[in-house]
Amino acid sequence: MAHGGPEIEQLIQLLARLPGLGPRSARRAVLHLVKKKEQLMIPLSAALDRAVMAVRTCEVCGNIDTTSPCLICADPRRSESGMLIVVEDVADLWALERAGIGAVKYHVLGGVLSPLDGVGPDDISVEALLMRAHEFSEIVLAVNATVEGQTTAHYITDRLGEDAPKITRLAHGVPVGGELDYLDEGTLSQALRARTAI
Amino acid sequence: MAHGGPEIEQLIQLLARLPGLGPRSARRAVLHLVKKKEQLMIPLSAALDRAVMAVRTCEVCGNIDTTSPCLICADPRRSESGMLIVVEDVADLWALERAGIGAVKYHVLGGVLSPLDGVGPDDISVEALLMRAHEFSEIVLAVNATVEGQTTAHYITDRLGEDAPKITRLAHGVPVGGELDYLDEGTLSQALRARTAI
Incomplete structure (x- = not known):
């Protein structure tokens, strides 16, 4: 060279x-x-x-931090809401934290089910989620709105079973500041169906 | 955080x-x-x-290398052509080397004259160029085709003076693989004026 x-x-x-x-x-x-x-x-x-x-990976939630359990898992105020937000990736956790959504806890799956890519239930952090789910009153499945994300959400809902805490997902709709013209039809029709009174 | x-x-x-x-x-x-x-x-x-x-900066030509003089300056075969190519930036030197233009030497100015940005002759490597110019039979001023680049080329030509080696510049024209439709008028008219026989 x-x-x-x-x-x-x-x-x-x-x-x-x-x-x-x-x-x-x-x-x-x-x-x-x-x-x-x-x-x-x-x-x-x-x-x-x-x-x-x-840097290390939090052994409780899968977040990346310099301590394990991470600062989020170690924060007792974050247990009060009883809300556990399940995300695909650490980047999603950081994005939600930047949005300032309040004192919640997280669980990072580290991926989504994708048979075509050879990603099965054992390749993502589902068992660890099932182990800690009972500590919370609500599980928010904040996976991406993709086919794989939705498949993963269904799978987790099934596995959580009957006596699970309340399971919710993020709302679909028009992004804040977004222009209708540029939105796909699926999002638009979901946004209309979920319309709210002003 | x-x-x-x-x-x-x-x-x-x-x-x-x-x-x-x-x-x-x-x-x-x-x-x-x-x-x-x-x-x-x-x-x-x-x-x-x-x-x-x-990593260090070559004290002869301004190239970045792990030795000073750099491998290019230290290569005796590169003196044979007698050609010194003057470039604005180390990135330009690397681009010319990738183009495989042959055994030449370089001089990196480290910028161009730009009175508006407060860049004068003392801020770029002109004196060092004048010191070594006489070792070569041709100086190619391969500065960018911008106003500042052309101003710098004029300044260097002036400073090299009467008994300087031959001074040349890169040809203007249609980029190889480029479509005429997307070219600016200046380049097109230069390419037409400098047309060559097939």
């Missing part, structure tokens, strides 16, 4: 594996890092080292 | 400063890193450490 040497080339290849970056943008990112060595490259290197050491 | 802890939050903030990544994609990237801790996060952390240690 005439340009950059093996250290640079390897860094580009690893960065290119991040979602949202390809080979070209990874190269640009590395050049930017090298130019901002003191302000960005060295702090990033140190932050990554620290994160590698500190 | 309820989600992820300070180590994760800091990593997101630093990654978000890379070109091509914003806060949202940096968050996705960090989640991806944490999920692929063994395969990606730890190797990336190690690669970044190594790059921080190894």
Whole structure:
């Protein structure tokens, strides 16, 4: 490699594996890092080292944090609502937390059932969910509105069985700030059916 | 920070400063890193450490490499052509190297003259270029076809003076694979004026 040497080339290849970056943008990112060595490259290197050491998966809910149980699971105020929100992915948990939905707890499935991709019940965190479900008064199945997400929701509802807590799902409807014109028909008809009085 | 802890939050903030990544994609990237801790996060952390240690700017040409003079400057075969290609940025040097243009040498200006942004002749590597220009038989000013790039090319031509080597610039024309329909008028008229016999 005439340009950059093996250290640079390897860094580009690893960065290119991040979602949202390809080979070209990874190269640009590395050049930017090298130019901002003191302000960005060295702090990033140190932050990554620290994160590698500190980060772990919460053994209760599947969240990513620096402690296990995570700060959310360890927070006693979050038990008061009695609400457990089941999500597919840690990213969904973080999105709900950013939305400031209040003091709730979570369970991260780590995926959805997808027979075509070979993802069965043992590949996602269903058993752990069944073990803790009785601690809550309401289980919100906040899985994505995809076929796999809905299949997973049905499966979990079945497995929770008769004496389960109340099971709910997120409302469908028009996104806040969204334009009707750009919405698909399924969402629009769901939004009309679930219309509310002003 | 309820989600992820300070180590994760800091990593997101630093990654978000890379070109091509914003806060949202940096968050996705960090989640991806944490999920692929063994395969990606730890190797990336190690690669970044190594790059921080190894990378330096070539004191001859301004290229980024792990040695100074860089591998290009240290390669005696690259002197034979007598051609020095002047570029704005290391990214341009790498792009030319990827194009496989042959055994040439480079000079990285590290920017272009831009009075509006307060970039003057002392802020880019012109003096170093003047010092080494006499070693070459041709100087190709491969600056971008922008106003600032062309201003910089004029300035360098002036400074090189009367007894300078031959000074050339890259050809303008239709990009290979490009469709005429999508090209601006300036490029089209330049391409027509510089037409060649088939």
